[in-house]
Amino acid sequence: MKPIVKQSKHLALAGLIAAMLGGTVSAQTLTMGVRAGPDSMDPHWSTLGGQAEALRHVFDTVVMADDKLQLKPGLAVSWKPVDETTWEFKIRQGVKFHDGAELTAEDVKFSIDRIPVVTGPMSMTIYTKQVRDTRVVDKYTLHVRTKAAAPTLPNDFIRLFVVPKSIGMEARNEQFNSGKAAIGTGPYRFVSWAPKGDMVMKRFDGYWGEKQHWEQVIRKEIPSDPARMAALKSGQVDLVNYVPATDYASLQRDKSVDTFIADTVYILNITPNVKETLPKPVKVDGKEIAANPLRDARVREAMDLAIDRRTLVRIVLEGLGRPANQLMPANFFGGSKNLPERPFDVNKAKQLLTEAGYPKGFEIDFFCTNNRLPGDSAVCEALSQMWARAGLKVNANALNGTVFFPAQQKGEYSLWMSGWGTLTGEASYTYGSLVHTADATMGLGAFNKQGYSNPAVDKLLEEGSRTMDDNKRRALFEKASELSMTDRALIPTVQLQTIWASKAGMMTIPARMDQETLAYEIKPKR
Amino acid sequence: MIGFFIQRLLQAVLVVVAMSMLVFVGVYAIGNPIDVMIDPASSQALRESLIQRYGFDRPLYAQYFIFMGNLLHGDMGESFIYRLPVFGLIFSRLPATLELAISAMLIATLLGIPLGIWAGYKPDAVSSKVIMGVSVLGFSVPTFWVGLLLIMGFAVELRWLPSGGRGPVTELLGMKLSIGSWEGLSHLVLPAFNLALFKLGLLIRLARAGTVEVMSSDYVRFARAQGLSESKVLGLHVLKNISIPIVTVFGLEFGSTLAFAVVTETVFNWPGMGKLIIDSITVLDRPVMVAYLVLVVVLFVLINFVVDLIYGQLDPRIRIKAAQ
Numbered sequence: 001m002k003p004i005v006k007q008s009k010h011l012a013l014a015g016l017i018a019a020m021l022g023g024t025v026s027a028q029t030l031t032m033g034v035r036a037g038p039d040s041m042d043p044h045w046s047t048l049g050g051q052a053e054a055l056r057h058v059f060d061t062v063v064m065a066d067d068k069l070q071l072k073p074g075l076a077v078s079w080k081p082v083d084e085t086t087w088e089f090k091i092r093q094g095v096k097f098h099d100g101a102e103l104t105a106e107d108v109k110f111s112i113d114r115i116p117v118v119t120g121p122m123s124m125t126i127y128t129k130q131v132r133d134t135r136v137v138d139k140y141t142l143h144v145r146t147k148a149a150a151p152t153l154p155n156d157f158i159r160l161f162v163v164p165k166s167i168g169m170e171a172r173n174e175q176f177n178s179g180k181a182a183i184g185t186g187p188y189r190f191v192s193w194a195p196k197g198d199m200v201m202k203r204f205d206g207y208w209g210e211k212q213h214w215e216q217v218i219r220k221e222i223p224s225d226p227a228r229m230a231a232l233k234s235g236q237v238d239l240v241n242y243v244p245a246t247d248y249a250s251l252q253r254d255k256s257v258d259t260f261i262a263d264t265v266y267i268l269n270i271t272p273n274v275k276e277t278l279p280k281p282v283k284v285d286g287k288e289i290a291a292n293p294l295r296d297a298r299v300r301e302a303m304d305l306a307i308d309r310r311t312l313v314r315i316v317l318e319g320l321g322r323p324a325n326q327l328m329p330a331n332f333f334g335g336s337k338n339l340p341e342r343p344f345d346v347n348k349a350k351q352l353l354t355e356a357g358y359p360k361g362f363e364i365d366f367f368c369t370n371n372r373l374p375g376d377s378a379v380c381e382a383l384s385q386m387w388a389r390a391g392l393k394v395n396a397n398a399l400n401g402t403v404f405f406p407a408q409q410k411g412e413y414s415l416w417m418s419g420w421g422t423l424t425g426e427a428s429y430t431y432g433s434l435v436h437t438a439d440a441t442m443g444l445g446a447f448n449k450q451g452y453s454n455p456a457v458d459k460l461l462e463e464g465s466r467t468m469d470d471n472k473r474r475a476l477f478e479k480a481s482e483l484s485m486t487d488r489a490l491i492p493t494v495q496l497q498t499i500w501a502s503k504a505g506m507m508t509i510p511a512r513m514d515q516e517t518l519a520y521e522i523k524p525k526r
Numbered sequence: 527m528i529g530f531f532i533q534r535l536l537q538a539v540l541v542v543v544a545m546s547m548l549v550f551v552g553v554y555a556i557g558n559p560i561d562v563m564i565d566p567a568s569s570q571a572l573r574e575s576l577i578q579r580y581g582f583d584r585p586l587y588a589q590y591f592i593f594m595g596n597l598l599h600g601d602m603g604e605s606f607i608y609r610l611p612v613f614g615l616i617f618s619r620l621p622a623t624l625e626l627a628i629s630a631m632l633i634a635t636l637l638g639i640p641l642g643i644w645a646g647y648k649p650d651a652v653s654s655k656v657i658m659g660v661s662v663l664g665f666s667v668p669t670f671w672v673g674l675l676l677i678m679g680f681a682v683e684l685r686w687l688p689s690g691g692r693g694p695v696t697e698l699l700g701m702k703l704s705i706g707s708w709e710g711l712s713h714l715v716l717p718a719f720n721l722a723l724f725k726l727g728l729l730i731r732l733a734r735a736g737t738v739e740v741m742s743s744d745y746v747r748f749a750r751a752q753g754l755s756e757s758k759v760l761g762l763h764v765l766k767n768i769s770i771p772i773v774t775v776f777g778l779e780f781g782s783t784l785a786f787a788v789v790t791e792t793v794f795n796w797p798g799m800g801k802l803i804i805d806s807i808t809v810l811d812r813p814v815m816v817a818y819l820v821l822v823v824v825l826f827v828l829i830n831f832v833v834d835l836i837y838g839q840l841d842p843r844i845r846i847k848a849a850q
Contacts, residue, residue, distance in 0.1 A: 039607050047565040121563040121576055121606055129569070173609045194618065195608055196805065197797050198691075220691060220795075223805075226674055227690050227795045234681035234689040371808075402808050406557025440570040 028215035030507075030519050033228045033237035037221035039122075041176035041193055043161030043184070044115045046122040049423075052159060053516040054219055057201055058098075059161040059184030062089060062108060063154045067512040067521075069265065069332070069425030071154055075103065075162055075185065076142075081468050084149050085132075089157075091140040096206045097164045098189045105142040109134045110165035112144070117169060127156040129443070149466045151473055155424045187212050187520040196221055201519075210520075217519040232257065232501055239502035239509065241517045245318040245374060251501055260500040262511030265421040267324045268379055269434075270491040272300055275451035278414040283363040283393075293362055294415065300488040302352040306390035307383065308344045312494050316382045317375045320499070324492040326485050327420060327430050329513070334427025334464075334477025339485055342492075349390040361391035367408070368417040370398035373496060380417055383493070411449055419496070423514060427477035428465055435484040436461050452489040531831070538827040542820050546597075549816050550590050558582055559810035563606060580606065593816070602820075603813040607806070612817040616799060621701040622692055623798035626790070627783040629705075629718035631776070634725035639772065642733020643760060649738060657730060664727025673720045673793035680716060688713050690795035717794040721787055725779050732775060736768025743767075769840050777833035785822040 036050035043055040064074035076089040095103040112134050115124045130150040135143045146153060164183055171181040182190040187209060188201035199219040203212045220237055222228040225244045231237045233256075243251065243259065251257050272294040273279070281288040293299045309323035325339045353361060366384055370377035377398035384396035394415070399407075408416060422430045437453040438445035444461070457480050464476035485492070500509045500517065510521045553559065560577050577583050581592065596603060602612045641661075645654040681689035693713035696706030704710030740746060741764065749759050788800030799818065806814035 040609070045609070120609060121560065121580070122565045123568060123572055123576065125572060126565055126568055129572075177610075194797070195610070195615065196801060222690065222795045224792050224795065227677075227793055230674075230677040230682055230689040231691070231795070234677070234685060236681075236688050236691065400808070402562055402810060403556060406561040409561045410557070443569040443571070446569050 028213070029218065030214040030216070030239075030522065031218045031220060031237045032517055032519065033220050033222045033231045033240040034517055035221075035223055035225075035228065035242045037196065037199065037219065038193070039120070039195070040173045041179070041182045041190065042118060042171075042173050043163065044111070044118050044124050045120045045173060045176075047124055047126065047159065048122050049515075051122075053518070054199055055161060055184075056186065056516070056518060057188040057217065057219075057520065058182060058186045058190050059163065060095075060186050062157040062160045062162065065158045065425060065514070067262075067510050069423070069513050071158070071425075074158075075108065076157075079154055081151075082143070084468065085146045087144045087146065087150070087153050088137075089142045089144065091142060092208065093140055095185050095208045097185050098183045098204055098206075099164070099166075100206075101164055101166060103162065103164075103185055104139045105136045107165050108142050108160075108162055109136055111160065111162045114163065114169065118172060124159070127159045130156065149468055151465070151468050151470075152424070152426060152428050155426055155429070158424065188217055212520055213524050214519055214522075229501075232503075235503070238506060239500060239517070239522070241498070241500050241515065242374070243499035243501050245320050245499075248318065248320065248499055256504050258502050258504050258506075260502070260509040260511060261320070262498050262500075262515070263322065263329065263513055264496050264498045264515050265328065265423055265425075265513050266373055266419045266496045267327060267421075268373065268376065268417055268419050268493045268496070269327060270303070270383070270415070270417045270493060271450045272303070272488070272491070273411075273414045273450045279412050280365060280414055282414070284358065285360065286363075289362075292414075293356065293358060296356045297487065298352045298356040299358065300491065302349040302356070302390060303387060303392070304342060304488055304491050305345045305349040305352070306387050306392075307342070307491070307493060308386055309342060309494060310344070311386075312379055312382060316378050317494060317496070320497040321375070321494040322497070324495045326481055327434060327490060327492055328422035328427065329495065332422055332425050332427065334431070334474055334481060336478045336481040336485070338478075339482060346390050353391060359391075361393060363393040363395070364415055365397060365413075366394045366415045366417070367397045367399060367404060367413045369401045369404045369419070372401045372404075373419040374498075375496065376417070376419060379493065383417070408449060413449075417493070421514075425513075427481060428461070431457075431477065431480055431484065432461055432465065435480075435489045450489070452484075452487070454484065454487060454489070457484050457487075457489075530834075534827055534831050538823060541823045541827075545819050545823060546593070546816050547590070549812065549819060550586060550593070553810055553812050553815070554586050556810065559606065559812060562810050602817045605806075605811055605814050607809055607811045607814075612813045615814065616802065616818055616821060619797060619799045619802050621695075621703055622796060623784060623787060623791070623800065624701075625703050625705055625714065626717055626721060626787060626796060626798060627780065629714055630721035630783060630787075631725065631780055633718060633722035634729050634779075635776065637722075638726045638729030639733045639765075642730040643737050643764065643768075645730065646734040646737025647741065647760065647764075649734075654734075658734070661727040661730040664723045664730070666727075667723075669720060669724065669789045670793050672723055673717075673790060676716050676720055677793070687716050690717075690793070692797055717790050717796050720794070721783060721790045725783070728775060728779065729772065732772050733768060736771060737764055740764050740767045766840065770837060773833055773836050773840065777829045781822075781826045781829045784825055 038051040038054040039046050039048060043059045061074045062076045064072050066072050075092050077092050078090045080088055082088045091105050091108060097103060112128055112131060115128050119125055130146045130153055132145045132147045137143055167181040175181040179190050187204055187207045189204045191200040191202055193199040201217045203215050222231055228240045229247055232240045251259050274295050278292045282293060313321045313323060325342050326336060328335055330337050368376055368380035380396050380398050384394040387394045432444050433447045435448060435452055435457055436445040437458050438448045460476050460480035464473050467473040467476060498515045502509060505525050507522050507524055560573060560582060564573055581589055604610060605612050605615055608615060641657050645657045648654050677689045680687045691713060693704050693710035694707055695702040695704050695710060698706050704714055746759060746763055749763050786800060787798060788804055791798045791800040803818045
């Protein structure tokens with residue numbers, strides 16, 4: 001008898017501790033420890049990644065993206081251009097909002113009209129800038145007229161969240177944060193949220209899509225990496241995103257944890273400033289020279305050849321990346337499969353520098369962020385050492401994004417590295433912003449701060465942005481990718497990878513390239 | 527008394543003005559907040575319209591005077607990032623920080639002062655040496671590291687306590703506090719202890735130094751000669767006489783704990799004010815930065831004012847001086 005009594009005592013104690021620590025958590029609850037969260041419950045407030053990721057649970061978008069960022073039907077079942085400047089969207093029938101009302105084309109129109117009125121500094125208008133007006137044809141048909149031919153409009157609508165018209169134009173962040181206006185058609189109903197705090201959601205049983213497994217989803221915002229990892233290891237959360245590379249090796253050996261890895265859309269690119277004069281002249285033999293050596297294609301090629309991308313991936317990123325040869329993954333719309341892998345050849349780099357008139361190299365300042373993407377400052381410092389082997393003296397400065405971005409905008413840098421993610425999954429977003437000649441009236445080249453300008457590339461990009469035919473457009477963008485990459489308008493280095501970790505045997509997390517952690521795509525293993 | 531209070535108030539106003547100027551100039555020196563806040567894919571036209579909307583195109587002094595004008599009407603402005611009134615935003619985080627800071631100060635005081643007095647009363651005992659050793663660790667080992675060790679030990683390995691975050695909150699005295707439930711308390715233990723460590727070390731040292739000095743004074747000898755028990759000597763004469771420096775340090779430390787618990791809040795993911803201010807700095811959310819620092823100034827002035835009042839209660843000599 002005695003052992004049984006003892007055991008039951010232990011059980012009672014265990015039960016007591018579990019009750020103390022576990023609280024109301026049940027088996028059907030998914031608690032996610034995520035790095036960043038939303039700034040508001042209004043889906044039209046901000047374009048921030050954490051914002052879209054969180055609000056996708058509550059609100060649906062007109063078009064959706066699969067894990068490779070290619071388009072799939074969302075609240076619109078289909079879309080097609082009816083003429084050069086009009087897109088027709090067929091709205092899904094039988095979709096219910098969380099308050100029981102039925103979704104119609106009017107709600108979609110209202111959502112598009114609402115964005116310019118309510119959006120914040122991370123302005124959602126970048127997704128509606130091509131829209132001239134909208135017209136409701138019938139209950140389930142919406143015509144969107146665009147300012148010019150807009151073949152990428154469906155891509156923009158991946159972020160077009162739909163709210164019910166009944167909330168009225170006056171609803172602002174406060175009404176959304178309190179839950180009064182936070183009514184969507186998504187798989188989860190909003191329960192509560194506070195800035196930088198937990199977001200709690202309950203399953204919406206009237207959801208139009210697949211039936212959801214998790215009854216309750218809690219998104220805990222834990223920005224500090226060690227704190228997030230500790231929360232997983234102590235069992236406080238069921239999964240975490242953005243596992244630091246340094247923890248990855250030990251997690252692989254840990255039997256209580258499963259890991260999931262995915263390629264991301266983020267590529268670290270080096271940008272050489274090719275303007276007539278540099279903001280800070282380079283030095284040869286300690287003396288400043290007037291000329292800008294980066295204007296010479298041979299110098300840019302030499303810098304490219306001096307980069308050992310495999311070492312960057314294997315050593316600096318601890319294996320969590322891939323060598324990159326263009327500004328976005330090759331399988332994206334408009335990516336080129338013809339571009340070769342970038343070779344590593346220090347001797348040829350030295351030879352090219354000599355040919356260009358810099359046998360002893362030169363000294364230049366190099367800037368990058370240190371807190372924006374995993375490994376950004378480590379790659380930055382490794383690059384400066386790699387260039388040193390080719391004879392260049394590159395002073396790497398890894399700065400906080402708060403300092404880096406304003407200075408980069410002001411054009412204070414001669415050479416810099418920053419991450420760019422092709423979040424729309426197609427080329428016009430990336431190449432139109434980074435390599436097209438800066439032109440405010442056309443709205444192109446907004447991030448071309450390096451002064452790169454190639455009329456042939458510009459022509460291809462402009463033509464592409466007018467071409468409605470998918471195959472023709474794809475070919476134009478492929479050509480533009482190839483031209484600008486051979487020019488080394490920017491020098492891509494590595495594509496980053498991302499890791500999730502979860503309690504062992506509990507779930508499978510899909511490898512999304514946009515790194516979004518979506519409860520409704522996470523399937524239980526049992 | 528009222529003159530004294532008004533003098534303190536004027537001081538506070540001056541500091542607030544100086545500090546708000548510093549924040550404005552500082553943010554201006556870093557760059558345009560729009561460049562940090564804006565979406566990378568935005569066009570130039572959008573950027574300019576935003577700059578206009580937030581008034582960043584106006585000269586710095588104009589921006590400052592608009593802010594001060596609003597402030598005089600009691601309007602601290604809205605956060606750039608959340609578009610919520612900044613005071614509401616800060617006060618929604620205040621209870622979390624308040625209970626963390628108070629718990630930490632309680633732990634530090636209730637443990638630190640008795641231990642310090644003991645160490646001063648029996649300076650040669652082994653226990654005193656151990657206490658002094660621990661106190662050195664308390665203020666020399668960095669907080670974030672101790673925090674991580676605590677998490678590794680008590681949350682990850684032993685699984686006795688949660689690794690971070692704030693547990694369920696209950697409404698107490700009109701504030702949402704986590705001390706109302708066992709689970710809430712279990713979330714509070716580790717961060718409060720972590721935050722208390724430094725102050726614990728400090729208070730032990732202060733109490734010990736004071737006790738050593740007081741023990742050899744005449745009035746302690748006379749008190750003993752009078753036949754008072756040791757506990758009475760310690761509790762009445764010693765404690766009262768070592769209180770002045772302790773109260774001073776307590777006040778300062780309480781203020782800085784409230785304002786700058788940020789390291790502990792980050793390690794334990796505690797949703798307090800410290801995390802809010804750090805997040806605001808990284809996105810140059812100027813209204814939140816200014817409002818927060820104004821609040822900190824007011825807090826410090828208030829605490830110092832209370833400390834001054836307590837001095838009078840503790841030491842009659844100060845009261846008499848003030849009266850003259």
